[in-house]
Amino acid sequence: MIAALREFRGAGGVLGGLVLLVIALIAAAASWIAPGDPLNMVARPLTQPFADPRYLLGTDQLGRNVLAGLVHGARVSMSVGAAAAAAAICVGILVGTMAGFSGRRIDNGLMRITEAFQTVPTFLLALALVSVLGASALNVVVAIGISSWPPTARLVRAEVLRLKGADYVDAARLAGRGSLAIAFMEVLPGALQPVVALIGVTVGEAILVESALAFLGLSDPNLVSWGGMIANGRALLRTAPYLVVLPGLAIAIAVLCVTLAGDGLANRLGIVGRR
Amino acid sequence: MIDRLWNMASCASALLLASTLMMAPSFAQETPSKGGTLVVANDTEPRNLNPAIVASNGVFFIASKIVEPLAEMDYEDGLRPLLAESWKAADDGLSFTLNLRDGVSWSDGNPFTSADVAFSAMNVWKEKQNIGRQIFRNLVAVDTPDDKTAILRFSEPTPGQLIENAMPAVTAVLPAHLLKDENLDEAAYNAAPVGTGPFVFTEHKPGELYRLSRNENYWRDGQPYLDQIVYRVLPDPGAKAAALETGDIHVTAFSAVPLTDMARLDAIDGISVISEGYEGITYNITLDMNHRRKELANPLVRKAIAHAINQEFLVDVVFLGYATAATGPVPPTAKEFYAEDTVRYDFDTAKANELLDEAGYPRDADGKRFSLRLRPAPWFQQTRDTGDYVRQALAEVGIDVEIVTADPGGHIKAVYTDHDYDLAIGSPVWRNDPAISTTILYQGGLDAGIPFANQWGYDSEEMNGIIARGISTLDTAERTEVYKDFQRLAQDDLPIIFLTHFTFITVARDEVKNVSNNPRWATSGWADTWIAK
Numbered sequence: 001m002i003a004a005l006r007e008f009r010g011a012g013g014v015l016g017g018l019v020l021l022v023i024a025l026i027a028a029a030a031s032w033i034a035p036g037d038p039l040n041m042v043a044r045p046l047t048q049p050f051a052d053p054r055y056l057l058g059t060d061q062l063g064r065n066v067l068a069g070l071v072h073g074a075r076v077s078m079s080v081g082a083a084a085a086a087a088a089i090c091v092g093i094l095v096g097t098m099a100g101f102s103g104r105r106i107d108n109g110l111m112r113i114t115e116a117f118q119t120v121p122t123f124l125l126a127l128a129l130v131s132v133l134g135a136s137a138l139n140v141v142v143a144i145g146i147s148s149w150p151p152t153a154r155l156v157r158a159e160v161l162r163l164k165g166a167d168y169v170d171a172a173r174l175a176g177r178g179s180l181a182i183a184f185m186e187v188l189p190g191a192l193q194p195v196v197a198l199i200g201v202t203v204g205e206a207i208l209v210e211s212a213l214a215f216l217g218l219s220d221p222n223l224v225s226w227g228g229m230i231a232n233g234r235a236l237l238r239t240a241p242y243l244v245v246l247p248g249l250a251i252a253i254a255v256l257c258v259t260l261a262g263d264g265l266a267n268r269l270g271i272v273g274r275r
Numbered sequence: 276m277i278d279r280l281w282n283m284a285s286c287a288s289a290l291l292l293a294s295t296l297m298m299a300p301s302f303a304q305e306t307p308s309k310g311g312t313l314v315v316a317n318d319t320e321p322r323n324l325n326p327a328i329v330a331s332n333g334v335f336f337i338a339s340k341i342v343e344p345l346a347e348m349d350y351e352d353g354l355r356p357l358l359a360e361s362w363k364a365a366d367d368g369l370s371f372t373l374n375l376r377d378g379v380s381w382s383d384g385n386p387f388t389s390a391d392v393a394f395s396a397m398n399v400w401k402e403k404q405n406i407g408r409q410i411f412r413n414l415v416a417v418d419t420p421d422d423k424t425a426i427l428r429f430s431e432p433t434p435g436q437l438i439e440n441a442m443p444a445v446t447a448v449l450p451a452h453l454l455k456d457e458n459l460d461e462a463a464y465n466a467a468p469v470g471t472g473p474f475v476f477t478e479h480k481p482g483e484l485y486r487l488s489r490n491e492n493y494w495r496d497g498q499p500y501l502d503q504i505v506y507r508v509l510p511d512p513g514a515k516a517a518a519l520e521t522g523d524i525h526v527t528a529f530s531a532v533p534l535t536d537m538a539r540l541d542a543i544d545g546i547s548v549i550s551e552g553y554e555g556i557t558y559n560i561t562l563d564m565n566h567r568r569k570e571l572a573n574p575l576v577r578k579a580i581a582h583a584i585n586q587e588f589l590v591d592v593v594f595l596g597y598a599t600a601a602t603g604p605v606p607p608t609a610k611e612f613y614a615e616d617t618v619r620y621d622f623d624t625a626k627a628n629e630l631l632d633e634a635g636y637p638r639d640a641d642g643k644r645f646s647l648r649l650r651p652a653p654w655f656q657q658t659r660d661t662g663d664y665v666r667q668a669l670a671e672v673g674i675d676v677e678i679v680t681a682d683p684g685g686h687i688k689a690v691y692t693d694h695d696y697d698l699a700i701g702s703p704v705w706r707n708d709p710a711i712s713t714t715i716l717y718q719g720g721l722d723a724g725i726p727f728a729n730q731w732g733y734d735s736e737e738m739n740g741i742i743a744r745g746i747s748t749l750d751t752a753e754r755t756e757v758y759k760d761f762q763r764l765a766q767d768d769l770p771i772i773f774l775t776h777f778t779f780i781t782v783a784r785d786e787v788k789n790v791s792n793n794p795r796w797a798t799s800g801w802a803d804t805w806i807a808k
Binding site for chain 1: 513516535536538539588592656659662663670677678679680682
């Protein structure tokens with residue numbers, strides 16, 4: 001039973017990883033699959049899907065190609081999601097290592113800051129930041145990064161605290177190495193493994209937050225985004241449901257695959273098993 | 276003046292005759308039935324419901340049923356008397372005499388007199404009101420020889436035509452007996468107004484509804500027909516459409532339902548989509564250009580941009596046909612002022628490219644000439660969609676456009692105070708007379724920070740002269756000519772581009788009668804609205 005479950009989780013990870021790879025390829029090849037600016041109004045508005053072979057998934061109320069929107073949107077969602085998650089994880093690692101390895105005072109200070117960030121819901125903080133900074137792709141990455149680092153920081157801190165009394169750390173200290181060097185060169189590599197388990201969740205959440213921001217009209221208006229497509233199509237839910245359903249499916253599939261692949265990776269590395 | 280009214284009346288009635296004849300049977304058979312509650316969808320919850328201070332459609336939508344102006348617009352007569360029975364401008368333009376209606380009382384029982392008009396004009400319209408500040412700038416006194424006569428006195432000649440055209444929107448009369456000792460900005464009155472109108476304010480449940488009930492003392496016998504009007508706060512367009520279908524609400528105004536849903540709703544039995552009733556409050560979509568950018572200071576570039584934009588495409592796709600292509604700063608529905616012979620900039624990409632080459636901005640290796648930042652006004656779907664279209668249209672002629680968005684407050688500050696934009700999509704309102712609506716978009720020398728006005732850096736001596744002549748020319752025919760010159764020069768200089776005029780849409784259930792029966796219907800009193808049983 002448990003073996004079967006483990007088998008399934010393994011398969012899920014592989015499946016997630018494969019689909020994710022396909023999405024990434026589509027995102028990379030967006031300009032070949034659908035050349036031109038996906039925001040251009042190219043055909044008769046509200047062409048139904050599969051009605052015109054040139055616009056396989058139909059057009060929206062302004063005559064923009066839905067397929068072009070989806071593939072270019074994949075590029076935006078995946079890259080913004082990945083960049084934001086990378087930013088969040090880097091900040092989290094930095095803060096977590098400092099907190100775990102430094103003395104009590106710095107640890108306390110950093111952890112209070114982390115808790116302060118955790119008391120504000122991720123999405124609301126990102127929303128506030130983008131409203132202040134202005135809606136551009138870079139600002140969205142920054143906002144999501146700033147609002148979603150605390151879980152990583154707490155995890156890394158716990159691992160660092162666990163490892164910093166280890167013999168090899170003492171050995172390094174006796175060898176006369178500086179604290180920073182010990183923290184980042186000796187302790188951190190050992191503490192990184194569990195972080196891998198967080199990557200999937202963090203990226204998935206970053207994609208969701210990016211979509212939600214776009215839905216509210218707070219993403220870069222010069223780029224297509226799945227969330228923005230849903231917002232545009234929402235008014236036509238009754239007459240042209242595909243305008244909402246297709247990008248909605250894209251978001252669901254992408255987030256699911258990222259999470260599955262992340263889990264699979266963590267499994268493979270034996271992190272979950274160790275607990 | 277009387278001549279003009281007659282002319283207008285006969286023109287309008289000739290036009291309307293045909294339509295009335297066709298509609299006559301359905302109207303003639305029905306006698307209004309009394310009673311019932313009209314439920315209306317409302318987008319926003321204005322905190323200040325005082326229409327004499329905040330002359331805006333969102334406030335009028337509710338408050339115009341409670342507080343009445345001196346006169347209302349009318350399809351047949353141009354102007355229909357409400358609190359004023361008749362009026363006359365002096366030949367020298369220095370006074371404007373109002374004969375007020377007899378037998379009108381405030382809903383609290385006190386009589387309505389000329390003192391109320393004097394108080395409202397001097398203390399509110401002239402001092403506090405966004406539009407009135409301009410029109411009544413030269414108002415120095417209001418004489419009240421008796422209870423039923425008010426004479427507005429001006430220090431400079433002021434055209435009677437201007438005052439008449441302003442009456443429906445800017446002359447809501449407030450009760451002096453309740454307000455003369457109050458601080459108008461903070462008075463509790465602003466949240467629960469008292470007026471002479473067909474309905475009285477009953478309650479406001481924040482986030483839920485406003486309730487108005489019939490005014491038993493209303494001066495017009497037998498009206499209003501309705502017992503109550505309830506404004507349900509329903510910001511979501513989809514929810515409004517659903518509520519109309521289920522019959523939970525009777526009326527949505529101001530295109531509150533998505534345009535794309537109109538055809539579906541119109542096909543439903545018992546629901547009608549009505550595009551009349553907004554002629555007095557037409558909105559315009561403009562492409563504003565910041566002349567501080569050297570490229571846009573060049574008239575050739577501005578004209579090239581005009582040639583690059585396909586207005587018909589905007590009308591058909593962005594507005595789904597619920598708009599007309601603009602030919603200048605006055606909509607054709609304003610027959611009195613509209614000039615047909617303005618310069619047209621037809622959609623012609625080749626011409627646009629030629630003009631840009633001529634202006635000295637050739638395409639570079641990537642096919643680009645220069646880049647501009649465009650701020651679409653964030654408040655309408657149509658302003659945002661127009662921004663997307665302009666971006667695409669200008670890309671065709673080698674102008675790279677980057678769209679920059681902000682929330683409404685940020686947008687207004689960026690465009691009208693900080694001038695931090697190259698292009699902007701605006702939505703100025705046409706209100707019966709150029710002097711109180713679109714001339715401010717061309718007036719030079721305005722301070723930074725005045726919103727919805729010329730913050731483009733355009734300052735033409737000739738234009739300023741025409742605008743000044745317009746507010747001081749007393750003869751109506753002559754003044755109308757001045758505004759035709761205004762439109763011609765606006766299109767010759769082209770400091771900004773008027774893209775489309777769009778009228779709002781009302782969607783109403785068929786049991787509601789007398790819908791859209793005047794050119795400002797949504798913002799009028801609704802005394803004659805009734806629900807068939």
